[in-house]
Every structure is written in structure tokens, then in C-alpha cells.
Amino acid sequence: MPGIPGMQLEFGLTVRLWSHTMNNIPSPLSIRNVNNSSLTSGSYPGAISDFYGLPTNPICIFKTGDAWPVRTGPEAQRVPTEARPICNHPIQDVWPTLGEAVYNFLDSLEVRWSTIDPVRFAEQGGKAGPLYLWIGVVPAAADGCKKILAKAQFPDVEIAFRKSIFTRSTGPLNHVPFIDPIADIRNPFTPSLGVQIAPRDTPHYEGTDALYLRESSQSDRVFLLTARHVALPPPAHDNELYERKKTRKRAYEVLILGSKAYTNALENMMAKIGHDLIFVDTYKRQLEALGEVAEGEDIRITAARRDLQGMLAKAKETIVDINEFHGEIAEHWTTPSQRVLGYVVYAPPIAVGTGPKRFTKDWALIDIYPEKIDWNTFKGNVVYLGNKISLPDFVLKMHPHPEGHSSFIYPVSGLLRVKGVVEEDEIRKPKLLDANGEECILVIKNGKTTGVTIGRATGIESLVREYGEYGIQRTSMEVAIYPYSHRDGAFSAPGDSGSIVVDGQGRIVGLLTGGAGTTESTDVTYITLYASIEEGIKEAFPDSYLYD
Known part of the structure; x- marks a missing residue:
């Protein structure tokens, strides 16, 4: 990696690698001697502050190097x-080889790690710091961390651990006009993408x-793509x-709305x-307080x-509409x-590290029963943007920066049409800028658990x-999606698996397969690029294509 002197890479673990050629990748890894008791005593001072603000507030078990700023004083708050x-x-360009060298190094030291994310950190709204490899370790791995410090005898590596677990997130249908109050x-009972299945x-x-x-x-057959671990769960x-x-x-049949979703x-x-x-009660009391229309009254009272x-x-109309809709659902949707919706027609085994890019293979096709969709109103692949975000x-x-070249146009119907695929080169070198003026691709998904969310895709897998x-391990490459900002929460949670992730133009980025965090939320969401999934679909159904 000539030309990147002093580049800091954090292993979540926080590991500093200095400029070396690819021929001697393992040799630059060096670990600074520190007090082993710090890993298990819970005495690390930045344990609850270093990663505070991320969706699950993951614990930093240990980190060497310069301390991150911590506010002090009686009214101080964490940064x-x-x-x-x-x-x-x-x-x-060198990450596939470098990444493999890093995790082989960890494996040789018997560290049970869960994720390695190339990422930068910043205070909210501040300038991002250096590049890190952020490595999550399962909570039971503290002893393995001690082994790293005991066995490795190198001088220039900063080390920190965070707890993190990777998890795989697990009547005829017709569309609803966006003007429907x-x-x-109604949306969970429609065929727009983001339908909850089981x-x-x-x-x-x-x-x-x-x-x-x-x-x-x-x-005439129409297939529905989802994650295999959703359609045929292990x-x-x-x-x-x-x-x-x-x-x-x-x-193996698939339902629209499982027991919990229904x-x-x-x-x-x-x-x-x-x-x-x-x-209704509040509005009535306010109207009573205003009284009847009086001649010459204040125009502000009239407007109010x-x-x-x-x-x-509007509130009365909404109550009537929901009651009527509830009656329809009770009559036509009660029993499984x-x-x-249809049945599983094809599902390759779940595999990781497949193909030259070593992506995860976790997908299945559902053959939809024709009578389950009103084809006269069917709009194909559309993402309902809903009202969760005004x-x-x-x-x-979607237009966070004046120089970001965003081409997003909010669809009049509230349904973002899915068309085309984002090429890998554009993911690596996007032209869009986020609110911080940093390059990224803004992405959208509508999932079962978290609904419609916006996130930021990274260009390094x-x-x-x-x-x-029996200790069997599987390693794969995934594209990471980070939250839109500190205030917006996680991009996904368990149950969002199978969601399609698109950019602002509706172009497909990938299929959501899982996430990492310490709670039911996630700090990082992982997707498999659609191009790798499409290759497998074409092998099974050579003439298949996206529904237009």
C-alpha cells in the first residue's frame, strides 16, 4: 500500500498498519504491550463512551492509542x-488480499470475531477521522483477546475491542393510492416491495x-425474490x-404476514x-371554546x-375507513x-464466501399464486415510501449537500419505481455527497421491522x-450500510432480512442479509450486491428478468 503512510486501521480491535507492499502484509502487524487485566476487569475508561451514539451503543472492551474526547464537569454529556x-x-484495490491477511492473523490467535468493517468515526456533525478496521468480537471472546496480547510481539498496533454479534435478520393484493388517508x-396488505412474509x-x-x-x-409465472433463511429457515x-x-x-408455502406481523x-x-x-374529542372541545361564528370576529379565530x-x-373519516378495512381483513385474512401468497420454487443452499467476490449466497424464489394479486392494478417493483419520514x-x-449531484425526485404516487442496478464501480467511487460533504451512496429500504429508512452505503466491503x-466457521464479504446520521437510528433490525436496498433513482444495490450489534437493533447492516444474486438466478432460470 505505498503512498498511504501512517494510515490508521482499526480492528475494533483498533489496528494501525503502516505503509508496506502487499508481499509482506502479515509482517507489519504489531501489537503494543498493554495490561492484560484491562480486558476483563471492565476498567477501560472509554468502555461506554468511545462508541456512544451508535444505535446499540456497543461496549468498547479495550482500546489503546490516543483517548477520544470526553466532556467533563457536572453537566457534561457523552460525545x-x-x-x-x-x-x-x-x-x-488491495482490500480483498489485505482483509484476508487480517482475519487469518486473528484466526491464528484464536480470536472469535464477528465482523470487520472499514469505517471512519466522527463526532456528530464533525469531521471524520482516519480509516479504521472496526472488528467486532462476540462477548465470549475476551479470553481470546488476552491471547492476542500475550502471543503477539510487535510494537505499533493500537488495539480495542467492541462486543458485537452478527445475525441474519429473519384477498387479492392491490396497491393503495397515496392520497388514501x-x-x-393498508400497505402491509399490498404487493409493494417490503411486504412482510413468513x-x-x-x-x-x-x-x-x-x-x-x-x-x-x-x-405467466411471476417469482418473488427473498432471503432463503426467511423462506426456508434453518x-x-x-x-x-x-x-x-x-x-x-x-x-413449502409462504404467507403474506406471519403470525406476529398479522x-x-x-x-x-x-x-x-x-x-x-x-x-376527535380534542377538536370538538376546541371548537366549543371558539364558539359560533360571530359578525366582525377576528379573522384568526375564523381561520382556526x-x-x-x-x-x-378528517379524523372521523379515518375512523370510519379503518373500521371498514378491519372488517374486510377479519373476513378475508384471518386464517393462514x-x-x-405462493410456494418456494427454487432455493440454493446458503453459502458464504462464494464466487470471486466471496459474497453471501442467501436467496430464494417464491412462485406467486396468480389469484393472489390484482394484476390490473399491479405496479411491479415499487417501494412504498410511506409517512414515517415526512x-x-x-x-x-436525499439532497443533503448543494454540490452532491443528487437526482432524487420524490414520486408523486409515493411509490419509488425500482429500475436498473447500481454498478460496483459507482458504489466504490460515488459522486454523491452526504451532509458532511463526504462521498457516499444514499440508499433506501422498506423492511418488516423498521419500515422505510435511509442509510449510507460504503465503498469497501x-x-x-x-x-x-463444532466450531465450523464461514467468512464472507458484504457491503455495509451505516445509519444516515446519529439522530436517525439504525438502518435495519432483525426481521428486515430479504429487503431490497435501492438508491435514490430506484436502482438496485443489493439484498439485505443481516446486521451486527449488541441489541435488537443494529450498528451496521449488511447486504449482498444484486449482481451476484442475479448470476445465480440466471443459472436456474436463464430467461428470467425483473418485472417491468
Whole structure:
């Protein structure tokens, strides 16, 4: 890596690598001797402050090097930290080899690590610091960390550990016009992307659909792409190729809305009615206080009365609409058999480190029963942007910098059409700038758990490690997505697996496969680039293509 002298790389663990050629990658790794008791005593002073502000506030078990700033005084607050993506960086060209050298080094020291993320950190709104390799270790790995310090005899490496676990996040349908006052309530029962699905035989395993594809121009079959661990969750299903080509083979059906998602949808209806009943009562009392129209009254009172009357009418209308919709759902969606969407037609075994890019293979195709969708109103691959993020905020978030060259236009229908694929070169060297003036690709997804979120994709792949029974390990490359900002929360959570991730133009970036963090939320979301998934789909169905 000539030309990058003094570049700091953090292993989450925080590891400093100095400029060397690729021929001697292992030799520059050196570890500064520190007090081993610090790793297990809980006495590290930055344990709860170094990564404070990230969605799960991960614990920094130990970190050497310069201390990060900590405010002091009786009213001092911790300094929030943001993770910033890395794009268009010289390390990209050598990262596959360098990353492998790093995790082989950790494996040789028996450290059970979970993720390695190239990332930079900054105080909220501040300038990003140097490049880090941020390595998460499973909580039981503290003893392994001690072994690193005991066995390695090198002088120039800063070390810190964070706790982190990688997890794989687990009537006919018709679209709803965006002007519908209960569009958010209806959306889980529509065919827009982000539909919540679950296996019929294990309905508590829930996830999100990804994309619609046609089998071919001569076929009427429409497939739905999702994550395999959502459609055929382990350990209920053996990890082997499944294809529905023999009629004697059991059809594994998939539901729209598993048991929990269906219950949540009904509870959301009742909660919305409850809220609007409170609003109705409030508006009525305010109107009573204003009194009847009086000749010569203040025009501000007249305007306020008119606004309250409009809000009262809207709240009453919403209550009526939800009650009617609830009746439809109770009649046509109550039993699992009424919510069957289709069956698994093809699912290769889950594999990691596959192909030249070593991405994860975790996808399945669902053959949709034709009668389950109103094809006259079907709009194909569209992402419902919803009301979780208001229209003005959405537009401003997608245009964060005056020189960022964003081409995002909020769709009038509220449905972002999915078309095209973001090429890998653009992910590595994007032209878009975030609010901090740093290069990134802003991405969008609509998932089962967290709904619509906006995040920032990084240009250098992360390494992800999973451990199975008997110590078997699997390592893969993933593209990392970081939260939009410190204030916006996690990009995803468990249950969002299978979501398609797109950019502001609706171009596909990848399929959400999991995330890393210490709680039910995630600090980093991981996706597999769609190009690698498409290769596998084309092998099984050569004439397939995205539903237009």
C-alpha cells in the first residue's frame, strides 16, 4: 500500500498498519504491550463512551492509542459518535488480499470475531477521522483477546475491542393510492416491495420480500425474490438445494404476514382508531371554546375554526375507513390459509464466501399464486415510501449537500419505481455527497421491522464471520450500510432480512442479509450486491428478468 503512510486501521480491535507492499502484509502487524487485566476487569475508561451514539451503543472492551474526547464537569454529556462510510479510497484495490491477511492473523490467535468493517468515526456533525478496521468480537471472546496480547510481539498496533454479534435478520393484493388517508394501515396488505412474509409451516420466522421477476417473456409465472433463511429457515430445513420440479416433492408455502406481523397490523389499526378518537374529542372541545361564528370576529379565530373543522372531519373519516378495512381483513385474512401468497420454487443452499467476490449466497424464489394479486392494478417493483419520514424531510435527506449531484425526485404516487442496478464501480467511487460533504451512496429500504429508512452505503466491503456447530466457521464479504446520521437510528433490525436496498433513482444495490450489534437493533447492516444474486438466478432460470 505505498503512498498511504501512517494510515490508521482499526480492528475494533483498533489496528494501525503502516505503509508496506502487499508481499509482506502479515509482517507489519504489531501489537503494543498493554495490561492484560484491562480486558476483563471492565476498567477501560472509554468502555461506554468511545462508541456512544451508535444505535446499540456497543461496549468498547479495550482500546489503546490516543483517548477520544470526553466532556467533563457536572453537566457534561457523552460525545455522540457516528460511523461514516468509506468510498473512493486507495485501499479498495488491495482490500480483498489485505482483509484476508487480517482475519487469518486473528484466526491464528484464536480470536472469535464477528465482523470487520472499514469505517471512519466522527463526532456528530464533525469531521471524520482516519480509516479504521472496526472488528467486532462476540462477548465470549475476551479470553481470546488476552491471547492476542500475550502471543503477539510487535510494537505499533493500537488495539480495542467492541462486543458485537452478527445475525441474519429473519384477498387479492392491490396497491393503495397515496392520497388514501389510511395508506400506511393498508400497505402491509399490498404487493409493494417490503411486504412482510413468513413460511406457512413456521409462521413465526418472518422477513421481507425483495423483488418481482418474470420467469420469461413466454411464461405467466411471476417469482418473488427473498432471503432463503426467511423462506426456508434453518434448522427447520436442511441447507441443501431445493427446487420444485417434481410434483411429489412437498410445496413449502409462504404467507403474506406471519403470525406476529398479522397481529401487529391489527393492533396498529386499533391504535390508530384510539388516537383519532382522542383527536376527535380534542377538536370538538376546541371548537366549543371558539364558539359560533360571530359578525366582525377576528379573522384568526375564523381561520382556526375552519382548520379545526377540517381536522375533525378528517379524523372521523379515518375512523370510519379503518373500521371498514378491519372488517374486510377479519373476513378475508384471518386464517393462514387465506394469507398464502405462493410456494418456494427454487432455493440454493446458503453459502458464504462464494464466487470471486466471496459474497453471501442467501436467496430464494417464491412462485406467486396468480389469484393472489390484482394484476390490473399491479405496479411491479415499487417501494412504498410511506409517512414515517415526512415528504419534506425525505427530500431534504436525499439532497443533503448543494454540490452532491443528487437526482432524487420524490414520486408523486409515493411509490419509488425500482429500475436498473447500481454498478460496483459507482458504489466504490460515488459522486454523491452526504451532509458532511463526504462521498457516499444514499440508499433506501422498506423492511418488516423498521419500515422505510435511509442509510449510507460504503465503498469497501466488510468481512463477516459466522460460527456453526463444532466450531465450523464461514467468512464472507458484504457491503455495509451505516445509519444516515446519529439522530436517525439504525438502518435495519432483525426481521428486515430479504429487503431490497435501492438508491435514490430506484436502482438496485443489493439484498439485505443481516446486521451486527449488541441489541435488537443494529450498528451496521449488511447486504449482498444484486449482481451476484442475479448470476445465480440466471443459472436456474436463464430467461428470467425483473418485472417491468
